[in-house]
Amino acid sequence: MTPAARVLALAGPxxxxxxxxxxxxxxxxxxxxxxxxxxxxxxxxxxxxxWYLAAAGNRQLLDATWNSVSIAxxxxxxxxxxxxxxxxxxxxxxxxxxxxxxxxxxxxxxxxWLITGTAMLVFFFGTGxxxxxxxxxxxxxxxxxxxxxxxxxxxxxxxxxxxEEAARSLGASPWQVARRVxxxxxxxxxxxxxxxxxxxSFDQFVVSYFLATPGQSTLPVEIYAAIRKGFTPxxxxxSTVVIAVSMSLMLLASRHFRFGGER
Amino acid sequence: xxxxSVRRLTRRYGPLKALDDVSIEFSDGGFYGLxxxxxxxxTTLLRLIAGFDPLxxxxxxxxxxxxxxxxxxxxxxxxxxxxxxxxxxxxxADNVGFGLSVRxxxxxxxxxxxxxxxxxxxxxGLGARRPHQLSGGQRQRVALARxxxxxxxxxxxxxxxxxxxxxxxDDMQVExxxxxxxxxxxxxxxxxxxxxxxxxxDRIGILKDGRLVEEGPPEEIYNxxxxxxxxxxxxxxxxLEAEVEPEGLRIAGAGSxxxxxxxxxPAAGSRVLVALRPERIAISAxxxxxxxxxxxxxxxRLFAGSRVTYFVDGPAGSIRVVTANAGDPILGPGxxxxxxxxxxAVSILQR
Numbered sequence: 319m320t321p322a323a324r325v326l327a328l329a330g331p332x333x334x335x336x337x338x339x340x341x342x343x344x345x346x347x348x349x350x351x352x353x354x355x356x357x358x359x360x361x362x363x364x365x366x367x368x369w370y371l372a373a374a375g376n377r378q379l380l381d382a383t384w385n386s387v388s389i390a391x392x393x394x395x396x397x398x399x400x401x402x403x404x405x406x407x408x409x410x411x412x413x414x415x416x417x418x419x420x421x422x423x424x425x426x427x428x429x430x431w432l433i434t435g436t437a438m439l440v441f442f443f444g445t446g447x448x449x450x451x452x453x454x455x456x457x458x459x460x461x462x463x464x465x466x467x468x469x470x471x472x473x474x475x476x477x478x479x480x481x482e483e484a485a486r487s488l489g490a491s492p493w494q495v496a497r498r499v500x501x502x503x504x505x506x507x508x509x510x511x512x513x514x515x516x517x518x519s520f521d522q523f524v525v526s527y528f529l530a531t532p533g534q535s536t537l538p539v540e541i542y543a544a545i546r547k548g549f550t551p552x553x554x555x556x557s558t559v560v561i562a563v564s565m566s567l568m569l570l571a572s573r574h575f576r577f578g579g580e581r
Numbered sequence: 582x583x584x585x586s587v588r589r590l591t592r593r594y595g596p597l598k599a600l601d602d603v604s605i606e607f608s609d610g611g612f613y614g615l616x617x618x619x620x621x622x623x624t625t626l627l628r629l630i631a632g633f634d635p636l637x638x639x640x641x642x643x644x645x646x647x648x649x650x651x652x653x654x655x656x657x658x659x660x661x662x663x664x665x666x667x668x669x670x671x672x673x674a675d676n677v678g679f680g681l682s683v684r685x686x687x688x689x690x691x692x693x694x695x696x697x698x699x700x701x702x703x704x705x706g707l708g709a710r711r712p713h714q715l716s717g718g719q720r721q722r723v724a725l726a727r728x729x730x731x732x733x734x735x736x737x738x739x740x741x742x743x744x745x746x747x748x749x750x751d752d753m754q755v756e757x758x759x760x761x762x763x764x765x766x767x768x769x770x771x772x773x774x775x776x777x778x779x780x781x782x783d784r785i786g787i788l789k790d791g792r793l794v795e796e797g798p799p800e801e802i803y804n805x806x807x808x809x810x811x812x813x814x815x816x817x818x819x820x821l822e823a824e825v826e827p828e829g830l831r832i833a834g835a836g837s838x839x840x841x842x843x844x845x846x847p848a849a850g851s852r853v854l855v856a857l858r859p860e861r862i863a864i865s866a867x868x869x870x871x872x873x874x875x876x877x878x879x880x881x882r883l884f885a886g887s888r889v890t891y892f893v894d895g896p897a898g899s900i901r902v903v904t905a906n907a908g909d910p911i912l913g914p915g916x917x918x919x920x921x922x923x924x925x926a927v928s929i930l931q932r
Contacts, residue, residue, distance in 0.1 A: 478664065478666065480662045480666040481668060483631075483633055483653075483660075483666065484662060484666035484667075484668075485679065485683075486652075486654045487653055487654075487659065487660040487728075488654075488659075488679050488727065488731060489654050489655075489657070489680050489683050489684055489731060490654055490679070490680075490683040491654055491683070492654075494683045498668075498679075502670040503669075503670065
């Protein structure tokens, strides 16, 4: 090996290590500190579950968590259904304005959420929809649909059209073709789209912040409010639980679906 | 199993007529080969019979029933696609059983029929495999089994052997013919491979620019082509200009008048085009007394083992001659030769 190749051979693992380090070390520190009895991060750690007990007794935080989970699940269900149907329609039919419609799907992803949030607040006030959990759900669905449409469309683009023709020639009704041939093919795309939709909603701070009412907010908004009042390791405890749950869900999903490839 | 007839079928793509007034009777249990260059409309015709595309004119009858407005899934057809179109998310057995399963057949019946179909295509024991674990030839068989297990009224094959290599293709031709005969299905087969069409079909239709230009049993359209396109598309017939005289045909430079071939002779004085098959021509070194209708000189010789092809220049233009290699001395370029053929080797073509 030449010296240059040796440096490169070392640089790869080093880069990967740094990448994973920057991603996971802060999370690891937070998780560790959630078990530290000291609220001032003093070492060595004195193990305790006090912060978890405190979080479990914090009505406001629990309500916000519940709101976040239910809004994220509802938003995921609605946007995945609508987005998948839209992707199928865009794939199958050609109609006037189709390209414009497809082009209009991208800007919402690029527009800063701060601007989208402000616009939604103004619009919801103007139309009488107002603020509250229903407004947050509506906003999240609108934000998530483009992600689902784009991910499912990418999967559909690889769908061999003669599979549907073969199924029809064998006597399958359009519904049977969709259920037994098309949907199994696009399933990985639908699952990936749903994960995106869940992440968009569950991580959402800006839009939720604008549309929340004082008593009714979501977890990110509540955490932000709590930090402004004065940080307590309760937040670490809640965040650790959230991370544990979402990571297990992701790992489960990636075991059942192979993303990005056949066979 | 049913006769199929298409009448005055027309299909337009914008200003282009992909099919132009095509009428064909496909007989019950027959093996019909649709032959033509790409863009000739043969696949369009197959897709119209299947019901994938709407008609712009004409009618399609399967077993006497007008299916023009019947959707694909209710036409009771079987189709094998060039790409096979096997469902990647299903096992071989589920692929083959798909048509029965969507009709709501019982599990036991599906298993029995799938087993029988896999046996017919000689894939017993591979039912649990996934399509991507099979070779090209095996996938082809699965596609065929899947198409016939539902006992369709007509089997449509779209270049089914196109994706296989030469040797496998020859084997599959034999298999396909055997299976078709065993099942007795009315089969319509699209190919651009003329040899394949001649080997498999008991009737052939040649399409060109959306029109049916030639039709008949393979021997008949090969030996007695009606059109210049048919004569040259199937085998490379020589096309010669001839003048009609009261007693026969005169080819430019020919030593004698050709007796009129079996066909009706056009009016004396008219000029016609005749087709002459290269393998029907006998070639011999020009010597006093050797039989000859045309004289010429060999300009090129292609030796292919069992056959030798000569290109001979003469008064009637360049003529292709194919002879079996029977051990005769092989003539070289520059040799003066006599060409001779039997009276019935010539067919008069329609203008």
